[in-house]
Amino acid sequence: MKQYNEIEKLELLRRYLTSGLSIRAFSASAGIPVATFFGYLRAYGHPDNSSISFLMKHEELPTTLDELRAQLLEERKAHEAELKRLKKELAQEKLR
Structure with missing residues (x-):
C-alpha cells in the first residue's frame, strides 16, 4: 500500500472537495481504502477548500x-x- 506524504494527502483532500463525489466513490476512484481516507478526513477535520489552501500556503508547499x-x-x-x-x-x- 502506498504511503502518502503531507503534500499528497492535502492534494487528495483538495481533489475530493472539488470532485463532488461521495467519500466512498472518491476513495474508489483514487484507489485509496475508504478507512484510510476517513483517517485523512479525521486528521484534518473535514477541511474545505479555503482551509486546504491556507494549509498549503502556511506550509509553503509546492x-x-x-x-x-x-x-x-x-x-x-x-x-x-x-x-x-x-x-x-x-x-x-x-x-x-
Missing part, C-alpha cells in the same frame, strides 16, 4: 507538479544521505 517533483527529489536525496550516514555509523560501531 503549487506546481514540477515544484513538487523537485521537492520530493530533494527529500529523497536527503533520506538516502541520512541512510548512508547511519549505515556507516553502524559499521563503525560494529568494529568497536
Whole structure:
C-alpha cells in the first residue's frame, strides 16, 4: 500500500472537495481504502477548500507538479544521505 506524504494527502483532500463525489466513490476512484481516507478526513477535520489552501500556503508547499517533483527529489536525496550516514555509523560501531 502506498504511503502518502503531507503534500499528497492535502492534494487528495483538495481533489475530493472539488470532485463532488461521495467519500466512498472518491476513495474508489483514487484507489485509496475508504478507512484510510476517513483517517485523512479525521486528521484534518473535514477541511474545505479555503482551509486546504491556507494549509498549503502556511506550509509553503509546492503549487506546481514540477515544484513538487523537485521537492520530493530533494527529500529523497536527503533520506538516502541520512541512510548512508547511519549505515556507516553502524559499521563503525560494529568494529568497536
